[in-house]
Amino acid sequence: MLKIIKYVISDILRSRTIIAYMVLLLALAFSVLGMESNAEKGIVSLLNIVLFVVPLVSIIFATVYLYNSAEFIELLVSQPLKRTKIWGSIFLGLSGAITLAFLIGVGIPIIIFAWIPSGILLLVCGAGLSAIFVSIALWTAVQIRDKAKGIGLAILLWLYFALLFDALVLFLMFQFSDYPIENGMVALTMLNPIDITRIIILLEVDLSAMMGYTGAIFQNFFGTGGGMTLTAIILLLWITLPFLFSTLNFKKKDL
Amino acid sequence: MIKTEKLSKKFGKIKVLQEISLHLCRGQCVALIGPNGCGKTTLIKSILGMVVPSSGTIIVQDKNISNAWAYRKNIGYMPQIGRYPDNMTIGQIFDMMQDIRGEKAGLLDMDLYESFQMKELLNKRMGTLSGGTRQKVSACIAFMFKPEILILDEATAGLDPISTEILKEKIQRERANNKLIIITSHILSDLDELVSEIVYMEEGQLRFHKTIESLKAETETDKLGKAIAHIMLSSKTTVHA
Numbered sequence A: 001m002l003k004i005i006k007y008v009i010s011d012i013l014r015s016r017t018i019i020a021y022m023v024l025l026l027a028l029a030f031s032v033l034g035m036e037s038n039a040e041k042g043i044v045s046l047l048n049i050v051l052f053v054v055p056l057v058s059i060i061f062a063t064v065y066l067y068n069s070a071e072f073i074e075l076l077v078s079q080p081l082k083r084t085k086i087w088g089s090i091f092l093g094l095s096g097a098i099t100l101a102f103l104i105g106v107g108i109p110i111i112i113f114a115w116i117p118s119g120i121l122l123l124v125c126g127a128g129l130s131a132i133f134v135s136i137a138l139w140t141a142v143q144i145r146d147k148a149k150g151i152g153l154a155i156l157l158w159l160y161f162a163l164l165f166d167a168l169v170l171f172l173m174f175q176f177s178d179y180p181i182e183n184g185m186v187a188l189t190m191l192n193p194i195d196i197t198r199i200i201i202l203l204e205v206d207l208s209a210m211m212g213y214t215g216a217i218f219q220n221f222f223g224t225g226g227g228m229t230l231t232a233i234i235l236l237l238w239i240t241l242p243f244l245f246s247t248l249n250f251k252k253k254d255l
Numbered sequence B: 001m002i003k004t005e006k007l008s009k010k011f012g013k014i015k016v017l018q019e020i021s022l023h024l025c026r027g028q029c030v031a032l033i034g035p036n037g038c039g040k041t042t043l044i045k046s047i048l049g050m051v052v053p054s055s056g057t058i059i060v061q062d063k064n065i066s067n068a069w070a071y072r073k074n075i076g077y078m079p080q081i082g083r084y085p086d087n088m089t090i091g092q093i094f095d096m097m098q099d100i101r102g103e104k105a106g107l108l109d110m111d112l113y114e115s116f117q118m119k120e121l122l123n124k125r126m127g128t129l130s131g132g133t134r135q136k137v138s139a140c141i142a143f144m145f146k147p148e149i150l151i152l153d154e155a156t157a158g159l160d161p162i163s164t165e166i167l168k169e170k171i172q173r174e175r176a177n178n179k180l181i182i183i184t185s186h187i188l189s190d191l192d193e194l195v196s197e198i199v200y201m202e203e204g205q206l207r208f209h210k211t212i213e214s215l216k217a218e219t220e221t222d223k224l225g226k227a228i229a230h231i232m233l234s235s236k237t238t239v240h241a
Helices: A002-015 A017-035 A039-068 A070-077 A083-113 A117-143 A147-175 A182-189 A193-204 A208-222 A225-251 B040-047 B070-074 B090-101 B111-115 B131-144 B161-176 B188-192 B212-219 B224-240
Strands: B002-011 B014-024 B029-033 B055-060 B075-078 B149-153 B180-184 B197-202 B205-211
Touching (some): A002 A017, A002 B090, A039 A070, A039 A083, A039 A117, A039 A147, A070 A083, A083 A225, A117 A147, A117 A193, A147 A182, A147 A193, A182 A208, A193 A208, A193 A225, A208 A225, B002 B040, B014 B040, B014 B197, B014 B205, B029 B040, B029 B188, B040 B055, B040 B180, B070 B075, B090 B131, B111 B161, B131 B149, B149 B161, B161 B180, B188 B224, B197 B212, B197 B224, B212 B224
Parallel strands (some): B029 B197, B075 B149
Antiparallel strands (some): B002 B055
């Protein structure tokens, strides 16, 4: 398994896209944190960029990589290797490379300018988001043979998680604003890993007051040990479930 | 060595393989022939586990291969179109295969590697290679690990005459080593000197499995090409009649 991971990572590094991604993150993080004198404010600005860029790059890069390495996967499947091992190695290699690029790109500026709890939390959450969106990309790419359709679906999924989901939530909030929906809102948030990350970090920097009564409910839920554990479990589920489903599909896939 | 029982495969509504039952043994050199799209490659890919059959079983060396993978250690496969990662060099591909197969460098069969003079090409990237050179790389990999079973899909297509001869000689040597060799090809004259058995497929069905002698005797010809043409024509007339 380690052997295949090694080849996946060396293959990814050869394409240089991942290096460009790392440099982009470095530039963004340095400029945002360097300009802001207050570290916490800097983290909030950086948060918005990270929540936008990391899911987009992770899902698109992983999808394109999977389609481009169809030959490589075919070659591996004809060798004495277990399919689940091949797929697992591809997942670990891809998410490992992307997460590493993120940790270097955002981690170095955070260590220099903003080594505070919310900064560390941003690093952990960003790494989690990278793995989550690689996992989602694996699931879509294994089901769709056509490269153009597959990349299209990846973009749509990103749009959904980054923009459409929030619009839907807002719509529901206005429709049901006469009812006590605060607990429902917490549950609804769990359906979008980007939102979970955003709320966790905003609460950490004590901006919950800006979110009104719902903010207090969030504070109540996420502020407790139990709520935090549950959130961590849900983020882990977001990583493992799409990957598990994709493995089931890959085991039966015709190459 | 390889046994298929009522093997069927559907892609959507299209039946690519229909109840194929075959039994191939050690020491045979089998030619798998038939018109384009008759299911030869799908049959080969099912044996390799790359395509999952809709129904039926495949047994390789007395073991059912569904969900198995270790049996592929004994198979050398040369694909119809050798597709490799574009930005790896030939040398890296060889290293990777040896690494994955976990074979010691001293125990490898380097015959083809040397006759095809691969050493001079080691630094070339796979993306820049011609079709024939890719075929040579595929052939080297297929034979390198001394497998008991060799599956060569369109082995000679794209190779120049000298390389074709080198490959044919190698195939004959391996057959003498009591291995099972399965070849598909449309160039019947290439097969004439090599094969001992003919498996003929049409529209996903197995038409016949005969030794080359009995086939030639039945059709009263001495060339494989003529014999097959004879059969293709007669099967067409039965369809129309």
